[in-house]
Amino acid sequence: MxxxxxxxxxxxxxxxxxxxxxxxxxxxxxxxxxxxxxxxxxxxxxxxxxxxxxxxxxxxxxxxxxxxxxxxxxxxxxxxxxxxxxxxxxxxxxxxxxxxxxxxxxxxxxxxxxxxxxxxxxxxxxxxxxxxxxxxxxxxxxxxxxRDLPGLAADGLRIWTYRHAMVPPEMPTKLLVIGSGAIGVEFASFYNDMGADVTVVEMLDRVLPVEDEEISAFMAKTLTRQGMRILSGTKLSDVTTSAAEVKATITTPDGEATVATFSHVFVAIGIxxxxxxxxxxxxxxxxxxxxxxxxxxxxxxxxxxxxxxxxxxxxxxxxxxxxxxxxxxxxxAGLNPHAFEIWNIPGCTYSRPQVASVGLTESKAKAAGHDVKVGKFPFIGNGKAIALGEAEGFVKTVFDAATGELLGAHMVGAEVTELIQGYVIARQLETTEAELMETVFAHPTLSEMMHESVLGAYGRALHF
The missing domain is CATH 3.50.50.60 (FAD/NAD(P)-binding domain)
Known part of the structure; x- marks a missing residue:
């Protein structure tokens, strides 16, 4: 039965x-x-x-x-x-x-x-x-x-996945983070702010590799300034563990190999x-x-x-x-909904600073054949950001030059994971630059940077 x-x-x-x-x-x-x-x-x-x-x-x-x-x-x-x-x-x-x-x-x-x-x-x-x-x-x-690191399964003691990193038996002193996607960067940010010595190793040529190149570059500089060691284009080999530490050979893009010792390793290389x-x-x-x-x-x-x-x-x-x-x-149920598409799904990284994006990066927009107009506006030009003491970051928008279609939006800075939804709605409604320019944004708010970025794409930025 x-x-x-x-x-x-x-x-x-x-x-x-x-x-x-x-x-x-x-x-x-x-x-x-x-x-x-x-x-x-x-x-x-x-x-x-x-x-x-x-x-x-x-x-x-x-x-x-x-x-x-x-x-x-x-x-x-x-x-x-x-x-x-x-x-x-x-x-x-x-x-x-x-x-x-x-x-x-x-x-x-x-x-x-x-x-x-x-x-x-x-x-x-x-x-x-x-x-x-x-x-x-x-x-x-x-x-x-x-996903486990090939040949090195997580043990919850020295080698961690996200589950272990959320319930740590002890505070790492020297933490190696393998992978710089959203999960890797978020945990690197957490442990760095809590006082751990953090090294991030990324096999690809930049951190947060799915994000716009300018966002990645900004994050690499910012995380380095916060005290992290950021190693992109870097390979890891010969990882061995003992009761007290982890040793790994780190090979940088120029071929230089060094053996480094860590208290713990956090693996964030995918799912x-x-x-x-x-x-x-x-x-x-x-x-x-x-x-x-x-x-x-x-x-x-x-x-x-x-x-x-x-x-x-x-x-x-x-x-x-x-x-x-x-x-x-x-x-x-027979309601005949629109087929699911992935073209307008926002991505968010809750590090310090935060990162949020939707749509095409500038390089992908160009690769797809678009003639683009790009606008950028920095947090330092926004009154609310300055008042909050959060003046680092920027908002970037990418438009099709011929049609005014909002192809993509990319943000780094305080609370951008909340701000991104405005651009997601704009894209869902097939809004062009004209409607965004004519929209009134409350003052003083961080969202004003979204408006200014759009204006900036067309040479009309007011506060920078």
């Missing part, structure tokens, strides 16, 4: 649980399967608890620099255990929130490890034995995990989709480099079987997974 539902979802991360809620809103009976904690990696071990840690390091930084604001703070210190405890409490609060949402929307939650035993059937190993869930449709939303051992092979599901191949509605090549989120490929972002889930469910 099996339990029957209109929809069965394997995985409860931001893709899975949002898909479940939307399906319930549309009147479908839904079951969701989770082997660990509702909310998946993002809520429990990713997006949210890391932001709690970064908030702590931000406040610690301000306390150490209180004199700049006319304040006095002496004897500033921290308790690593309490910092970790706060981060875990934040994650726990949101996990409880997802549980409440599942109950509110009458979604059946099945705890256990699920496996596809048919295109529209999931068998779950639970504490009470196997439970078979049959659905008219099934969505795979099993997410991804951290691996959780597609193994869930029954895809037996069903003949097409994959591409380990990711499930889907169309714009999350449909796989197997009728009735869908996939969303990190298992379907980049960008590996929670908000991308959530929107994919909504499109997938609405298509299942």
């Amino acid at each position: 099996s339990d029957s539902f209109d929809l069965v979802i394997l995985g409860s991360g931001p893709g899975g649980y949002v898909a479940a809620i939307r399906a319930a809103q549309l009147g479908l009976s839904v079951a969701i399967v989770e082997r660990e904690r509702l909310g998946g990696i993002c809520l429990n071990w990713g997006c949210i608890p890391t932001k709690a840690l970064l908030r702590t390091s931000e406040i610690y930084h301000y306390m150490q620099n209180a004199e700049a604001y006319g304040l006095s703070a002496t004897g500033v210190s921290f308790d690593l255990a309490r910092i970790t405890e706060r981060s875990r409490k934040v994650a726990g609060q949101l996990n409880a929130g997802v549980k409440s949402l599942m109950k509110k929307n009458k979604v059946t939650v099945v705890e256990g490890e699920g496996r596809l035993t048919g295109a529209t059937e999931v068998t779950v190993k639970t504490g009470a034995g196997d439970r078979v869930l049959a659905g008219k449709n099934v969505i795979v939303a099993t997410g991804a995990r951290a 691996v989709p959780n597609t193994e051992n869930i029954g895809l092979e037996a069903l003949g599901v097409v994959t591409e480099r380990g990711h499930i191949a889907v169309d714009g509605y999350g449909r796989t090549n197997v009728p009735g079987l869908h996939a969303i989120g990190d298992v379907t490929g980049p960008p590996w972002l929670a908000h991308k997974a959530s929107h994919e889930g909504i499109v997938c469910v609405e298509n299942i």
